[in-house]
Amino acid sequence: MTTQLTLIQIDNYGPWTITPEPRREMDLQTMQSRLFADLAQFIGSRGGYVFFSRFDNMIAVTNGIGRAGHKALQESVRNRYPVTVSLGIGTAETPAAALDEATEQIQAAGSAQDEGRTEVLAGEPLGADADATTHIAHFDVNDATGKYTDQLNEFDSFIHIERSYASLMEYMREAHGALSFFVGGDNIIAVCPDLSAADYRDAINHVERDVGVELKVGVGRGTTAHDAGYAAKHALEDCRYEGTIVEFDHPQATTGDD
Numbered sequence: 001m002t003t004q005l006t007l008i009q010i011d012n013y014g015p016w017t018i019t020p021e022p023r024r025e026m027d028l029q030t031m032q033s034r035l036f037a038d039l040a041q042f043i044g045s046r047g048g049y050v051f052f053s054r055f056d057n058m059i060a061v062t063n064g065i066g067r068a069g070h071k072a073l074q075e076s077v078r079n080r081y082p083v084t085v086s087l088g089i090g091t092a093e094t095p096a097a098a099l100d101e102a103t104e105q106i107q108a109a110g111s112a113q114d115e116g117r118t119e120v121l122a123g124e125p126l127g128a129d130a131d132a133t134t135h136i137a138h139f140d141v142n143d144a145t146g147k148y149t150d151q152l153n154e155f156d157s158f159i160h161i162e163r164s165y166a167s168l169m170e171y172m173r174e175a176h177g178a179l180s181f182f183v184g185g186d187n188i189i190a191v192c193p194d195l196s197a198a199d200y201r202d203a204i205n206h207v208e209r210d211v212g213v214e215l216k217v218g219v220g221r222g223t224t225a226h227d228a229g230y231a232a233k234h235a236l237e238d239c240r241y242e243g244t245i246v247e248f249d250h251p252q253a254t255t256g257d258d
């Protein structure tokens with residue numbers, strides 16, 4: 001299996017936000033969220049996933065999207081936005097290693113705040129003969145509506161959800177080189193290497209011990225993020241139906257420790 005990740009970095013964005021003087025915050029928020037929406041549309045329509053992370057930098061799973069697709073994305077952003085984007089592509093068995101490679105490509109071309117560095121397109125997409133299978137794990141808080149949304153004010157609910165996200169993202173990053181992203185509501189999507197049910201159970205137990213939030217997870221695989229993520233959603237439905245905390249949409253091809 002190999003995950004192809006693309007780091008999307010807005011070129012020279014920091015200086016732009018204060019030139020000629022600080023821009024209205026809600027105008028920046030509008031631009032950032034519209035750019036994210038357009039990236040989600042463009043990448044999603046080609047089977048990929050994109051996560052907003054810090055908005056000035058975003059991370060996409062781009063298995064199945066080649067250099068021409070990446071170039072078209074840059075052109076489309078340049079034609080419609082007051083900013084441009086640089087793209088670094090990396091491929092590896094673990095998502096963290098793929099992101100390292102993607103990041104090195106962009107960093108080698110110059111600083112994020114170098115006005116001479118624009119529209120870098122670096123790194124090689126997966127070859128046609130590579131095994132492009134990727135794994136997506138879709139985590140969800142158990143009964144977030146009953147425990148939080150219907151009981152607490154929105155900010156206090158948000159604190160519980162964000163704590164579980166912080167705990168899970170660090171654990172998955174350190175233990176497995178997996179990258180986890182909050183995607184709204186009580187949902188966290190992780191891009192993962194091939195892990196066992198025991199690995200996922202350990203992650204869920206860690207979060208419960210650490211911050212007292214109970215999670216469940218559906219895991220899918222596919223040659224695009226959409227295929228893997230959609231399978232993960234079905235597996236999550238199986239958790240709901242079976243009352244379990246880990247379900248795969250496919251037989252596990254792992255070490256058999258579970």
Ligand SMILES: Nc1nc2c(ncn2[C@@H]2O[C@H](COP(=O)(O)OP(=O)(O)OP(=O)(O)O)[C@@H](O)[C@H]2O)c(=O)[nH]1
Nearest residue numbers: 140141142143144145146183184185186187233240
């Ligand atoms: N991004 C994303 N958000 C979702 C999805 N499904 C639900 N949500 C969000 O999660 C919130 C809670 O929904 P659920 O997870 O179904 O509700 P719950 O109360 O936790 O119930 P159980 O998950 O069945 O334990 C919703 O208000 C949505 O914001 C999804 O597939 N993707």
